[in-house]
Amino acid sequence: MSFRHVISDMKDSPATMAFCLAWLVVFVAMVAQFDFNGPPHHSRWSKLMIGMTNGHPFGDLTIRDLRYGQAWRLVTCTFVHYGLVHLGLNLFAMYQLGAIVESWYGSYQMVLIYALTAGLGNLVSALARMALKYPENVHSGGGSVVILGLVGLCAVVGWRSKTSRGEYLRQQMVTVIALTAILGVGFPLMFKGVGVDNWGHAGGAIVGAVVGFAHPWLVRKPRAFELGILSLILILACGFVQASSERGEALIRNEEASRLRVGQLQETFQILRSIKPFLKSKATATTVVRLLEQLERVLDVPETSAPYRRMLELARRATNAPLDAEEMAEFQTSTSAVEQSVRVSLRQAIDQFNEIRKHNTEIRKRKP
Numbered sequence: 457m458s459f460r461h462v463i464s465d466m467k468d469s470p471a472t473m474a475f476c477l478a479w480l481v482v483f484v485a486m487v488a489q490f491d492f493n494g495p496p497h498h499s500r501w502s503k504l505m506i507g508m509t510n511g512h513p514f515g516d517l518t519i520r521d522l523r524y525g526q527a528w529r530l531v532t533c534t535f536v537h538y539g540l541v542h543l544g545l546n547l548f549a550m551y552q553l554g555a556i557v558e559s560w561y562g563s564y565q566m567v568l569i570y571a572l573t574a575g576l577g578n579l580v581s582a583l584a585r586m587a588l589k590y591p592e593n594v595h596s597g598g599g600s601v602v603i604l605g606l607v608g609l610c611a612v613v614g615w616r617s618k619t620s621r622g623e624y625l626r627q628q629m630v631t632v633i634a635l636t637a638i639l640g641v642g643f644p645l646m647f648k649g650v651g652v653d654n655w656g657h658a659g660g661a662i663v664g665a666v667v668g669f670a671h672p673w674l675v676r677k678p679r680a681f682e683l684g685i686l687s688l689i690l691i692l693a694c695g696f697v698q699a700s701s702e703r704g705e706a707l708i709r710n711e712e713a714s715r716l717r718v719g720q721l722q723e724t725f726q727i728l729r730s731i732k733p734f735l736k737s738k739a740t741a742t743t744v745v746r747l748l749e750q751l752e753r754v755l756d757v758p759e760t761s762a763p764y765r766r767m768l769e770l771a772r773r774a775t776n777a778p779l780d781a782e783e784m785a786e787f788q789t790s791t792s793a794v795e796q797s798v799r800v801s802l803r804q805a806i807d808q809f810n811e812i813r814k815h816n817t818e819i820r821k822r823k824p
Contacts, residue, residue, distance in 0.1 A: 472554030536597030564684025573605025580659030605664030612668025
């Protein structure tokens with residue numbers, strides 16, 4: 457696709473292209489904030505393709521969110537994608553189908569259709585999952601709910617047209633629905649840990665089909681401008697509320713993370729102070745090895761990596777034979793070095809926690 461074609465499509469289908477661009481912007485922001493070194497423990501490339509898990513701050517949806525009244529996520533979740541494969545497939549489908557629907561109804565009503573299929577499609581999905589007792593903490597997101605809405609719309613329009621071209625369109629859309637259902641079942645089997653919101657697809661298709669019955673009315677474009685602007689305001693308002701809510705949740709997350717860091721360092725310091733006498737026998741040396749291995753994520757860092765690894769090496773050696781005086785002295789020296797570093801880190805963590813808590817308290821006081 458040439459740059460000239462992109463410019464032409466932006467002129468012919470501005471709403472479709474704007475939604476595609478918004479998806480890209482949100483995805484780039486997610487990539488910028490994603491911890492590629494954290495869990496799940498896959499390669500960076502694998503995570504980028506299908507394994508990004510930081511969609512919640514950007515507006516993805518769980519049933520629990522709805523129970524807490526965060527209804528705006530029914531719309532914002534359609535802008536969240538969990539990997540390049542997810543985003544790429546949806547961009548391609550949106551580019552194709554969005555252009556068709558926008559050529560029928562115009563840009564303003566394309567925005568209206570996006571809002572309807574997104575909000576109502578995800579609502580149908582959420583209600584179905586609630587009724588079936590699905591786990592409430594499962595995250596869902598992606599523009600495929602809207603895409604299946606467009607598919608359902610096109611299928612009904614083609615079916616009701618009673619023309620050969622309409623029948624061809626209907627067959628194509630039914631094929632897309634069938635392939636989507638197959639992928640929805642097969643994809644999680646091929647890629648462990650990757651889920652597909654089949655109820656979201658179904659909800660989008662159902663809502664889109666209902667909208668398709670309004671085709672004659674939509675073609676006449678009654679109050680297209682007013683409805684389109686109202687829909688755009690609704691979508692932007694959902695994004696604004698999500699951003700505002702996320703700022704509040706970020707304050708809570710930062711304070712909790714800081715508190716956990718303090719607790720983790722306090723526990724580590726206490727363990728280090730208590731393990732020195734335990735190398736006198738093989739049995740207790742095994743306990744020391746187990747404790748040190750549990751502290752790997754805290755101590756195997758640049759500040760303490762060398763003395764920590766030496767401690768672990770000596771402790772493992774002590775499980776086979778008692779350490780001599782020189783080795784015991786080296787273990788004590790390494791332990792003292794790690795203790796000192798942890799003591800400094802703990803002091804800094806406590807200061808940081810107090811600053812964060814003070815900052816959050818001041819912000820909460822400023823809120824009306």
